[in-house]
Amino acid sequence: MATVTLNQAEKTYANGYKAIHGINLEIQHGEFTVLVGPSGCGKSTLLRMIAGLESISDGEISIDDKVVNKVAPADRDIAMVFQNYALYPHMSNYNNMAYGLRNHGHSKSEIDSKVREAARILQLEDHLERKPSQLSGGQRQRVAMGRAIVRQPKVFLFDEPLSNLDAKLRVDMRLEIKNLQQRLGITSVYVTHDQVEAMTLADRLIVMNGGVAEQIGSPIDIYEKPETLFVAGFIGSPAMNFLPGKVSDDRTHVVVGDKVKLDLDHDVEAGRNVTVGIRPEHFRLCGDDAGPVSASVRMVESLGAETLVYLDFGIGNENVTLRVQGTHQFAKGTVLKLSITPDMIHLFDTETGKRI
Amino acid sequence: MYQSKWRIFTNHAILILGALFMIMPVWIAFASSTHTREFVFQNGLQFWPGEHFFENYGAILFDASATKGRVTALEMLFNSMVLGLGFAIGKVIISMMAAYAIVYFRFKLAVPLFWVVFSTLLLPLEVRIVPSYEVVASLGLLNTYTGLILPLIASATGTFFFRQFYRSVPDELLEAARLDGAGPIRFFIDILVPLSVTMIAAIFIIMFVVGWNQYLWPLLMTTDDQLYTIVIGIKQVYNSLYEGGQIPQFPKAFALTIMATIPPVLVVVVFQRMFVKGLVETEK
Numbered sequence: 001m002a003t004v005t006l007n008q009a010e011k012t013y014a015n016g017y018k019a020i021h022g023i024n025l026e027i028q029h030g031e032f033t034v035l036v037g038p039s040g041c042g043k044s045t046l047l048r049m050i051a052g053l054e055s056i057s058d059g060e061i062s063i064d065d066k067v068v069n070k071v072a073p074a075d076r077d078i079a080m081v082f083q084n085y086a087l088y089p090h091m092s093n094y095n096n097m098a099y100g101l102r103n104h105g106h107s108k109s110e111i112d113s114k115v116r117e118a119a120r121i122l123q124l125e126d127h128l129e130r131k132p133s134q135l136s137g138g139q140r141q142r143v144a145m146g147r148a149i150v151r152q153p154k155v156f157l158f159d160e161p162l163s164n165l166d167a168k169l170r171v172d173m174r175l176e177i178k179n180l181q182q183r184l185g186i187t188s189v190y191v192t193h194d195q196v197e198a199m200t201l202a203d204r205l206i207v208m209n210g211g212v213a214e215q216i217g218s219p220i221d222i223y224e225k226p227e228t229l230f231v232a233g234f235i236g237s238p239a240m241n242f243l244p245g246k247v248s249d250d251r252t253h254v255v256v257g258d259k260v261k262l263d264l265d266h267d268v269e270a271g272r273n274v275t276v277g278i279r280p281e282h283f284r285l286c287g288d289d290a291g292p293v294s295a296s297v298r299m300v301e302s303l304g305a306e307t308l309v310y311l312d313f314g315i316g317n318e319n320v321t322l323r324v325q326g327t328h329q330f331a332k333g334t335v336l337k338l339s340i341t342p343d344m345i346h347l348f349d350t351e352t353g354k355r356i
Numbered sequence: 357m358y359q360s361k362w363r364i365f366t367n368h369a370i371l372i373l374g375a376l377f378m379i380m381p382v383w384i385a386f387a388s389s390t391h392t393r394e395f396v397f398q399n400g401l402q403f404w405p406g407e408h409f410f411e412n413y414g415a416i417l418f419d420a421s422a423t424k425g426r427v428t429a430l431e432m433l434f435n436s437m438v439l440g441l442g443f444a445i446g447k448v449i450i451s452m453m454a455a456y457a458i459v460y461f462r463f464k465l466a467v468p469l470f471w472v473v474f475s476t477l478l479l480p481l482e483v484r485i486v487p488s489y490e491v492v493a494s495l496g497l498l499n500t501y502t503g504l505i506l507p508l509i510a511s512a513t514g515t516f517f518f519r520q521f522y523r524s525v526p527d528e529l530l531e532a533a534r535l536d537g538a539g540p541i542r543f544f545i546d547i548l549v550p551l552s553v554t555m556i557a558a559i560f561i562i563m564f565v566v567g568w569n570q571y572l573w574p575l576l577m578t579t580d581d582q583l584y585t586i587v588i589g590i591k592q593v594y595n596s597l598y599e600g601g602q603i604p605q606f607p608k609a610f611a612l613t614i615m616a617t618i619p620p621v622l623v624v625v626v627f628q629r630m631f632v633k634g635l636v637e638t639e640k
Contacts, residue, residue, distance in 0.1 A: 051531075051535065052534075053535075073531075074534060074535060074537035080532070080535050082528045082532060083528075084528055085528075086532040088547055089551065099538070099546070100536030103536055103537035103542065147532075
């Protein structure tokens with residue numbers, strides 16, 4: 001168990017490109033932290049800085065209160081699981097797991113017991129003598145995790161470990177990783193671009209964008225109170241609807257387009273231009289007559305358990321997505337009556353994108 | 357793909373003809389090498405083997421006078437083997453290490469240096485043979501195995517091939533090895549060398565054959581018969597075919613030629629298996 005602390009960590013590449021703009025973060029003992037963001041947001045770079053595979057241009061990274069800026073990767077007491085497994089193709093799975101221990105000078109019997117223990121935990125006992133190429137993708141990823149476990153590191157680092165697996169296996173492995181991490185209680189940092197992985201795995205979620213940590217918090221906090229437009233749009237699927245709006249003079253409504261008026265109980269000055277964010281699942285479908293909002297159906301996607309309805313709110317070509325439970329058949333052009341409770345409405349400053 | 361019988365027949369006919377065309381001169385040389393010199397002199401080249409196989413090949417292998425020099429074919433085969441192996445193994449080692457440095461270490465001028473090495477591919481040995489001779493001579497290495505092998509040991513071709521291969525090795529392997537506590541030398545020996553087995557076999561085959569067939573360089577470097585390679589020996593024997601008013605020793609000359617071709621053929625056959633096996637099994 002260990003803590004990881006980032007103090008104004010920055011990364012500037014030799015060509016002057018600044019990938020990470022000063023990140024502060026404290027990861028507690030045994031915490032599962034997930035870095036999530038779109039491609040190129042710097043999440044992998046940050047992970048590799050913690051691993052020691054990328055140098056730190058400015059600021060400090062400490063593991064257990066010891067600054068590791070100049071410590072070689074092998075001496076940081078960390079283990080990493082790579083996206084494409086990075087198993088040594090010519091070595092048996094046993095040797096893949098044992099290689100690091102051998103380099104660190106452990107005795108043969110110690111290595112053997114550790115590898116067998118890891119293999120038992122990961123159900124790889126029957127595959128130890130085979131080579132990675134003889135295993136399926138999921139099994140290979142398990143070997144890669146075994147290689148991390150045997151070291152009993154202070155910190156686990158995962159770099160998109162499930163991206164190469166098919167959807168079903170991804171779900172299984174996700175549960176397995178969570179389970180394993182909780183059982184071993186090892187501090188973990190996990191990078192992904194998949195928000196389902198991020199939401200389900202994280203004790204703490206860090207949403208990154210353009211080398212900056214946009215928001216740090218528990219997954220539910222981030223879902224319920226996104227601090228910026230970016231976070232609001234990135235977390236949640238289908239994505240949050242953003243509508244241009246103007247706060248009414250009596251501050252009790254926000255007007256969207258020319259016909260939609262939504263109740264507000266936010267503390268916001270009258271007449272201010274805002275961006276209104278509403279999650280597709282937070283609209284309530286009302287009966288035929290009730291409901292303050294009416295909008296016509298443009299398109300319907302049935303997913304079985306839920307139905308996605310794309311609505312015309314009278315604001316140009318923009319669709320507004322509505323997500324309702326169960327199967328519904330709506331003809332194109334049907335007018336639906338919707339309502340939404342004021343506490344489900346997110347307001348963002350149109351200029352800065354910050355939450356109001 | 358469906359192939360008509362006629363098509364299969366023509367394809368095979370062309371292949372067989374091509375193979376015969378290539379193999380026929382070798383066969384005639386072999387068949388002629390198993391007759392007496394009088395028989396060959398009177399009747400010309402022979403298509404069917406005669407009865408003097410052991411006599412001719414025995415003489416060539418063990419009797420120095422049969423090769424018109426002071427060394428037997430066996431000794432020349434040994435010299436060629438030393439040259440071929442030293443040449444091939446040396447080239448593989450040097451070019452692997454050079455490529456390793458170029459691909460995995462960041463040092464100033466790495467790229468220009470690589471292109472300098474690469475551009476030497478354009479220069480055949482003959483271009484630098486005089487200065488090379490000068491260097492070897494002033495080092496006092498004439499008529500030594502070291503002098504024979506060392507100046508030829510750097511290989512732009514090998515370096516280039518290994519460089520391309522290393523660049524195809526995923527970076528994550530290096531990173532995983534770094535996290536596993538493997539330093540540069542460990543990574544090279546434990547990871548890179550085992551992964552390159554196929555490549556090593558391929559370069560070894562090519563280089564061994566090239567080394568074995570070296571003619572001009574050993575001819576310049578060796579004035580001492582004891583260091584003659586078999587390729588030089590062949591030249592020697594053919595040179596003296598008409599000397600001394602005797603009946604030309606065609607069968608023994610042919611026998612020497614046949615013997616000179618056997619080791620490279622063996623190397624290709626043996627290593628090709630490994631090469632193909634490696635290709636099938638390697639997965640990155």
